[in-house]
Amino acid sequence: MLRCGYALFWLLGSVLLICVVSPVKGEAVVTREGSHLKLSESSHSNESQHGHSSNITGIPIISFKWHHVETPYLVAFWVLVSFLGKLVIEANHHVTSVIPESALLICFGFILGGMIWAADKVQTFRLTPTVFFFYLLPQVILDAGYHMPNKLFFTNLGGILVHAVIGTCWNAASLGLSLWGCQMGGAMGDLDIGLLQYLLFGSLMAAVDPVAVIAVFEQVHVNDVLFIMVFGESLLNDGVTVVLFNVFDAFVSLGGPKIDAAEIIKGIVSFFVVAFGGSLVGLVFGLLISLLTRCTKNIQIIEPGFIFVLGYLSYLTAEMLSLSAILSIVFCGMCCQKYINANMDENSVQTVRYAMKAFANGSETIIFVFLGISAIDKVIWVWNTGFILLTLLFVLVYRFIGVFFLTWILNRYRLVPLEFVDQVIMSYGGLRGAVAYGLAVMLDENKIKEKNLMVCTTLIVVYFTVILQGITMKPLVMWLKVKRAAVTEVSLLEKLTNKMFNHTLVAIEDISGQIGHNYMRSKWKYFEENWMSWILMKPSARKKQDQVFDVFHQLNLKDAMEYVTEGERRGSLEFVRNENSIIDFKKKSESESFDINNANMSNDHGAMSTTSRDPIPSVSLEMHEQIMKAVREAEAINAHHLLDQHLYKSRKQHRHRFSRSHFDINRDEKEVQEIFQRTMRNRLKSFTSAKMGVKPPKTIVKHTQKEQQQKMPNGKSMDKAKTSYSGDEGPNSVSFVHPAGIENPAFMPDLDPMDLLQIPPWLGESELDSSMVALSHRAQVDLPRTPSNLRRLAPLRISTRSTDSFTLENIPDTQQMDTQEEFLQSKLTT
Amino acid sequence: MGSRASRLLREEEIEEIKKETGFSHSQITRLYSRFTSLDKGENGTLSREDFQRIPELAINPLGDRIINAFFPEGEDQVNFRGFMRTLAHFRPIEDNEKNKNPATEPLNSRTNKLLFAFRLYDLDRDDKISRDELLQVLEKVDVEQKMSIRFLH
Numbered sequence: 001m002l003r004c005g006y007a008l009f010w011l012l013g014s015v016l017l018i019c020v021v022s023p024v025k026g027e028a029v030v031t032r033e034g035s036h037l038k039l040s041e042s043s044h045s046n047e048s049q050h051g052h053s054s055n056i057t058g059i060p061i062i063s064f065k066w067h068h069v070e071t072p073y074l075v076a077f078w079v080l081v082s083f084l085g086k087l088v089i090e091a092n093h094h095v096t097s098v099i100p101e102s103a104l105l106i107c108f109g110f111i112l113g114g115m116i117w118a119a120d121k122v123q124t125f126r127l128t129p130t131v132f133f134f135y136l137l138p139q140v141i142l143d144a145g146y147h148m149p150n151k152l153f154f155t156n157l158g159g160i161l162v163h164a165v166i167g168t169c170w171n172a173a174s175l176g177l178s179l180w181g182c183q184m185g186g187a188m189g190d191l192d193i194g195l196l197q198y199l200l201f202g203s204l205m206a207a208v209d210p211v212a213v214i215a216v217f218e219q220v221h222v223n224d225v226l227f228i229m230v231f232g233e234s235l236l237n238d239g240v241t242v243v244l245f246n247v248f249d250a251f252v253s254l255g256g257p258k259i260d261a262a263e264i265i266k267g268i269v270s271f272f273v274v275a276f277g278g279s280l281v282g283l284v285f286g287l288l289i290s291l292l293t294r295c296t297k298n299i300q301i302i303e304p305g306f307i308f309v310l311g312y313l314s315y316l317t318a319e320m321l322s323l324s325a326i327l328s329i330v331f332c333g334m335c336c337q338k339y340i341n342a343n344m345d346e347n348s349v350q351t352v353r354y355a356m357k358a359f360a361n362g363s364e365t366i367i368f369v370f371l372g373i374s375a376i377d378k379v380i381w382v383w384n385t386g387f388i389l390l391t392l393l394f395v396l397v398y399r400f401i402g403v404f405f406l407t408w409i410l411n412r413y414r415l416v417p418l419e420f421v422d423q424v425i426m427s428y429g430g431l432r433g434a435v436a437y438g439l440a441v442m443l444d445e446n447k448i449k450e451k452n453l454m455v456c457t458t459l460i461v462v463y464f465t466v467i468l469q470g471i472t473m474k475p476l477v478m479w480l481k482v483k484r485a486a487v488t489e490v491s492l493l494e495k496l497t498n499k500m501f502n503h504t505l506v507a508i509e510d511i512s513g514q515i516g517h518n519y520m521r522s523k524w525k526y527f528e529e530n531w532m533s534w535i536l537m538k539p540s541a542r543k544k545q546d547q548v549f550d551v552f553h554q555l556n557l558k559d560a561m562e563y564v565t566e567g568e569r570r571g572s573l574e575f576v577r578n579e580n581s582i583i584d585f586k587k588k589s590e591s592e593s594f595d596i597n598n599a600n601m602s603n604d605h606g607a608m609s610t611t612s613r614d615p616i617p618s619v620s621l622e623m624h625e626q627i628m629k630a631v632r633e634a635e636a637i638n639a640h641h642l643l644d645q646h647l648y649k650s651r652k653q654h655r656h657r658f659s660r661s662h663f664d665i666n667r668d669e670k671e672v673q674e675i676f677q678r679t680m681r682n683r684l685k686s687f688t689s690a691k692m693g694v695k696p697p698k699t700i701v702k703h704t705q706k707e708q709q710q711k712m713p714n715g716k717s718m719d720k721a722k723t724s725y726s727g728d729e730g731p732n733s734v735s736f737v738h739p740a741g742i743e744n745p746a747f748m749p750d751l752d753p754m755d756l757l758q759i760p761p762w763l764g765e766s767e768l769d770s771s772m773v774a775l776s777h778r779a780q781v782d783l784p785r786t787p788s789n790l791r792r793l794a795p796l797r798i799s800t801r802s803t804d805s806f807t808l809e810n811i812p813d814t815q816q817m818d819t820q821e822e823f824l825q826s827k828l829t830t
Numbered sequence: 831m832g833s834r835a836s837r838l839l840r841e842e843e844i845e846e847i848k849k850e851t852g853f854s855h856s857q858i859t860r861l862y863s864r865f866t867s868l869d870k871g872e873n874g875t876l877s878r879e880d881f882q883r884i885p886e887l888a889i890n891p892l893g894d895r896i897i898n899a900f901f902p903e904g905e906d907q908v909n910f911r912g913f914m915r916t917l918a919h920f921r922p923i924e925d926n927e928k929n930k931n932p933a934t935e936p937l938n939s940r941t942n943k944l945l946f947a948f949r950l951y952d953l954d955r956d957d958k959i960s961r962d963e964l965l966q967v968l969e970k971v972d973v974e975q976k977m978s979i980r981f982l983h
Contacts, residue, residue, distance in 0.1 A: 239970075503891060511881065512861060561888075
């Protein structure tokens with residue numbers, strides 16, 4: 001309450017200051033009416049007063065140089081006022097949960113506007129198109145593009161495009177025509193608006209506004225598909241709006257008779273040019289940003305600056321070429337997200353994200369406040385009941401009709417059809433906002449006599465949609481029980497079942513030899529990975545991404561192949577039903593690692609293995625080769641085991657939540673890290689005691705397990721789970737019997753503390769699936785299935801091999817282990 | 831490949847499969863060519879090894895279960911009909927007619943899909959999912975690195 005009180009005090013103070021300040025400019029105000037180009041006074045008054053001050057009589061100790069700082073002062077001041085307004089509004093959550101923030105900001109704008117008008121009798125401050133389109137809108141859209149969930153967007157791109165293009169055209173045409181029809185029918189009294197002007201009005205009214213959509217939908221978390229449809233549409237329809245507006249504007253200027261087929265065709269062509277041209281410009285700038293961030297290692301402090309500047313330039317460039325500026329900046333943001341995250345330093349990435357959110361949020365606040373202020377202006381207040389009410393009605397009705405019709409068509413081609421409820425929300429969520437107002441103000445009043453009426457109507461429609469529809473959106477959603485975005489943690493059973501199904505689907509896809517809709521995507525991925533990443537990503541970032549995956553895949557596939565050939569050799573059925581056959585596989589994998597480290601040992605081990613066939617051909621007995629290969633292969637094996645645990649992704653869709661004010665950090669990696677650290681500590685404890693007594697692995701395994709169970713009576717360890725795996729009998733019993741004792745966790749901690757804090761860079765990416773692991777066959781068999789084996793790396797192999805040496809020769813080979821451990825650690829930490 | 835497929839797969843068969851599974855003509859032909867490409871032994875049936883030869887399947891944790899699902903109880907070979915029958919479960923649902931009788935429902939109805947999924951869990955085919963079976967799945971799928979398994983004890 002106290003804070004609220006302070007805020008109110010400040011607010012009051014600031015408002016009073018406005019009222020004090022404005023009379024000072026009283027004279028200049030009158031001259032200002034004509035110019036729409038500045039937020040503050042025209043320079044006219046500046047100069048006159050400035051000249052005034054040069055006639056001084058004595059030396060002023062202090063002088064009030066208002067005009068010196070006028071423009072920047074007012075700008076900063078208004079920003080401050082808007083933010084203070086937001087502060088006041090957000091003070092009480094009960095209010096904001098009912099009424100969306102945007103509506104409250106508009107109301108706040110009303111109040112402010114009223115005060116100013118009362119002081120000045122004229123609206124001194126208004127949302128002018130220049131300020132809006134050049135200074136306030138770009139950052140909002142850049143933020144939208146940068147945080148756009150690309151996968152979701154492109155999956156639904158067809159639907160989004162249909163709605164954006166066809167829907168907007170339909171809205172514009174239907175609105176314009178019906179209004180004109182009504183005028184013909186005399187419902188609106190005596191208005192001097194021609195058909196073309198109606199169409200122009202329709203085109204500026206038709207566009208769903210991204211700012212408003214974000215603002216309202218953020219409070220109502222609807223499901224992803226619904227959100228992306230509306231949001232994507234609101235972004236992409238700018239292409240159409242710009243074209244329609246310019247075309248009809250040109251038509252209005254040309255006048256009726258001059259419009260023939262050629263002009264119309266030119267109009268259609270211009271649509272394609274504007275839309276694709278704008279996107280292309282954005283793409284070019286996005287690539288430029290990615291290239292730049294590749295080289296900015298030495299100036300990490302101002303790295304984020306590049307993104308903002310280039311994003312803004314893309315906007316301005318498109319505007320300059322009369323292409324769609326919004327499309328340009330959206331695609332710029334969408335294109336560069338991935339490469340920026342890969343190339344830039346972690347801190348820079350965070351800075352960019354945070355700064356973008358800050359700017360976007362700030363701009364939005366200012367936009368809404370000024371939307372409110374602009375209303376209180378007698379000049380534009382031309383009331384025509386018929387026109388206004390009919391516009392409102394038509395806007396709503398045609399939106400519904402358009403959405404339902406288009407969705408009906410779309411659903412015939414969609415895998416997951418949009419339900420009725422979703423469609424209702426989509427229609428209801430077609431909010432108009434500041435873009436429409438900006439366009440309306442940009443109308444030329446010489447050509448369009450009734451400009452003020454149009455501006456007024458636009459404002460009323462904007463208020464209606466933002467305030468009324470905003471307020472009623474949430475209850476509507478709840479009432480209709482729209483499938484909300486899953487805010488809660490899904491239960492274990494759900495997670496399990498989801499994963500099951502994902503794996504099943506992937507398996508069936510592989511069996512049937514096609515990847516369904518993702519054929520294009522796999523082609524794109526191939527292109528992207530081999531060409532674009534190569535050019536646009538820093539070599540180090542690329543290496544982390546690609547090579548490890550490649551190695552993983554290669555090794556895994558190699559394993560899989562060997563698995564299969566092994567099975568074939570031994571007889572088919574046994575292979576699947578009999579879990580014991582997995583032993584061989586395990587042995588084989590060990591032999592692989594043996595090559596790397598010590599050929600002799602593997603030889604012995606080969607002799608030891610009872611049920612395997614000949615050791616793999618790749619086992620080479622020459623130390624030379626081994627050591628040469630060892631460097632690369634060690635890394636490869638490290639990576640392999642690392643990835644084994646983590647990265648078999650079941651091609652699940654990443655669950656996304658777009659928000660203006662928060663951004664999610666991938667929580668799972670923290671959990672993973674935390675669990676890992678915890679269990680490592682436990683292991684360390686158990687390890688130190690286990691190391692003391694060296695026994696044959698069989699007992700060692702059991703010993704440590706028992707120990708751990710004793711040590712952690714709170715049941716924290718996953719070993720409990722391991723021992724109680726009554727399920728897959730095979731691997732478990734085998735693992736206990738197997739001489740290699742691979743499941744010996746005791747030797748892990750010795751080497752792993754070094755890697756406690758190493759997070760693979762790919763885990764840092766926010767795009768990562770929340771489900772990270774599905775253990776491959778091999779992983780399940782080879783390594784303990786406890787979550788603690790998160791960062792198991794080749795050192796484990798070494799240690800298990802040394803346990804082999806224990807069994808074979810019963811010597812605690814700790815020294816050998818240490819040297820190898822060092823060797824590998826040095827490899828890991830490079 | 832195309833001519834080979836059409837030679838070995840007669841029109842009547844295609845019609846029958848179409849009726850039984852609901853796939854379209856082109857889909858059936860396409861899947862038949864896939865079937866023959868998997869069938870290394872060229873005896874018109876697939877064995878388990880043929881499936882396992884698909885590398886991605888081998889690294890899929892549920893791979894062997896899915897493969898099992900293709901083979902009816904006790905058999906080791908699956909012919910094209912059986913192949914299609916299993917794949918038919920994965921067609922999109924058409925909620926045109928709601929049949930009360932599960933026996934007459936098309937293969938891709940919700941019930942049949944669920945039945946398929948159920949069979950993935952139920953290894954011993956006793957029409958029940960025992961606790962052990964559930965645990966096995968949990969392990970294979972390795973839900974999260976949380977201590978989720980612990981909670982089951």
